[in-house]
Amino acid sequence: MTDEIRKIVPEIEELLANRKFHELRSMLSSYEPADVALLFDEIDEESIPILFRILPKEMAAECFVEMDSDHQVTLIEAFSDKELTAVISDLFVDDTVDIIEEMPANVVKRILVHSDPQKRKEINELLHYPDDSTGSIMTTEFVELKPSMTADNVFAQIKKTGVDKETIYTCYVTDPARHLIGVVTVKDILTAPKEGMTVGELMEDQVISVGTLDDKEETARTMSKYDLMAIPVVDNEKRLVGIVTYDDAMDVIESGDTEDIEIMAAITPTDKPYLKTGVFATWLKRIPWLLLLMVSATFTSGILKHFEDALTRSAAMTALIAFIPMLMDTGGNAGGQVSVTVIRGLSLGEISMRDILRILWKEIRVAILCGATLSVVNFGKMMLIDRVSISAAIVVSLTLVCVVIIAKLVGAILPILAKRIGFDPAVMASPFITTIVDALSLLVYFKVAQLVIGWA
């Protein structure tokens, strides 16, 4: 088949040269699109658009998909907007994505602009950009200017094309190779100090930009930090390929926070609002974590089991059982306070890996203060209200200090460690901290009891 089509190349060239388009079309219609695509390798470059336009309509899109990407570029550049829209609307999204992955930035832009919004969204999602990348949230509809333009040129361009742009207020200045060289706002132009200043004179050439593969939440936080209405997105070669606007950044921040909060509460996050999630889906989001945490509690049970005899041996020991929940809860709460603070700090970019020693040093001091306060109050309460023996009060109060210190340190270290090894730090929030601290608390409790009450 492949050879067969090669054989007809001279014939095709002749038909093209003689402008016998009708004959050519009926001839081509008997071939497979994948084969016809090969023809484009054989003919002159200037004939490519003509040949494509001759193709039977139902064959055109399929043929386009099969074509070498250089020819696709040639064609897209030759297409009118209407032709491009027609071809793209005939393509499957995954094919469009495959095509786009091979295209230079300006062609990608043109394809995305001429897709309808739904398709564009799907393309962006499917495209090489991972779900959590900046590329997946960017838009390709922005105002692009040349440094030589004057205010009148800019406003004329905005008047002509601006209606379709996501924002016209922040405009990006590029060189002929589409590298981002500056940014200028409509405000800069409207409030220019002199008449007749060019874009090149008015623009700011220190531009904060992000890469297509940068984390989308970090991009949104950067925009928030610098109060940006839009941020330019560049590819590996530093060419401008898109922008992210403040409204999308807000959505990312809101849903990122929701995700963090859900993970911290041991729920698998989803984008769906609570009331729209079915009972089964809700169960599925929660049960794996409940199971995992329940099974992890085996350690705690094991420890208790181990000390079962000791606990029932004397009244002094039995009295200690009543304070197990209080110790465990306090440990969980104290650890949760730190871990959630650290997780949020990491999320907002306020703290990073290299702050670990500062955090630990701070938390040790806070833990001693908190532990001591709780211990004193607890000792008073146990003596005056619970009226237990002084040795029991000492055991519980001493344990309390240790538990709070352990919990604070575990709560500070685990989220940072999680981040370090590439996990979401939010996983290391109260539920996990509680499970770990529970086991440690019990060990300390019995060790202290052994020392103070003196059983072997």
Add this chain to the structure above:
Amino acid sequence: MTDEIRKIVPEIEELLANRKFHELRSMLSSYEPADVALLFDEIDEESIPILFRILPKEMAAECFVEMDSDHQVTLIEAFSDKELTAVISDLFVDDTVDIIEEMPANVVKRILVHSDPQKRKEINELLHYPDDSTGSIMTTEFVELKPSMTADNVFAQIKKTGVDKETIYTCYVTDPARHLIGVVTVKDILTAPKEGMTVGELMEDQVISVGTLDDKEETARTMSKYDLMAIPVVDNEKRLVGIVTYDDAMDVIESGDTEDIEIMAAITPTDKPYLKTGVFATWLKRIPWLLLLMVSATFTSGILKHFEDALTRSAAMTALIAFIPMLMDTGGNAGGQVSVTVIRGLSLGEISMRDILRILWKEIRVAILCGATLSVVNFGKMMLIDRVSISAAIVVSLTLVCVVIIAKLVGAILPILAKRIGFDPAVMASPFITTIVDALSLLVYFKVAQLVIGWA
């Protein structure tokens, strides 16, 4: 970027020490004001005024706004009257108000004295709005138009006054009594279909607005929902008094989420970043909640104490002690999952009071599914791995179902109830839910044990 600025600290210190101010200034001018502001945390306090005076003029005000409030005080105290007036006149009114709110009274007085009368009046007005109100975050610097204006009039006005406005892109149209009658964007004007159209013809007269006393977080969420760059704020008589811009809305959303997260983790929220909060201040944010929760655990201790005899009476009962932590943790986790989901839903405005029955009905079904799953897995685990008696396995597994159902219902109801009586629902997150569910779990556990094992 943030890390980048930290790296140049030694270099900056050296340039400062050698009084190479010119070099220092040109070096700093390539950074963003928000990053330069971080430098002030790193250098000696006595160098702060020197460094500030070196800053390029256009950067100084923006940098001042982003700075830690302690450094702002240091600077204001070091400023001559003339310097203070210059800095204040470069600040937006809403930023000035934010700064003033953190300052000691004598500094506030000095700032007000050095503001021009119009600005002082606006500052004073804004200062009277409650902390969480929209009035407290709005700015009074916006472009106000009359319906009869043409595009040329508008651009002339923007050219004259626009430099000082926080946004020029969304302009507000008012009648002679300053009632808001419409909104028009610079984009509408630039892309107007015909020459010579007036503001009245181009404006949108359906305007989304908020009141000065509306909750600021709700205002920010409204802006996010409708993708608004700015939202007009009206007083009781529906007169336009200010606007809120997207950058402030983003900050409100971020810090609102941080606040929710902190409250959910039983921490008193503050605006200060973690690393800048001192040990004592951190202790103060955490200890009241730890104390409260510790004392609340008295109920749990009381219940355990009450059943102490029963627990030590037989080996079958003693075996049950080992599973107390697992039951309590599972209850806490299951309840926390719901409460956090409901709290977030309330915060985002996705659920409200009238959804309570739908939520309960849904959570009952989810709870039964979760409880049953956990119960079955636990029964298997206790029989096969822990190798306990069948009656112990039955007691624990039956209790597990009840605990999960109770926890889910408590977790669903309490945040909504809290909202109903005017408390922050975020208080009703895992720590409180855990404390309540702990006590209920133990009661159920012993009741079930009584029924199954049969002690009186």
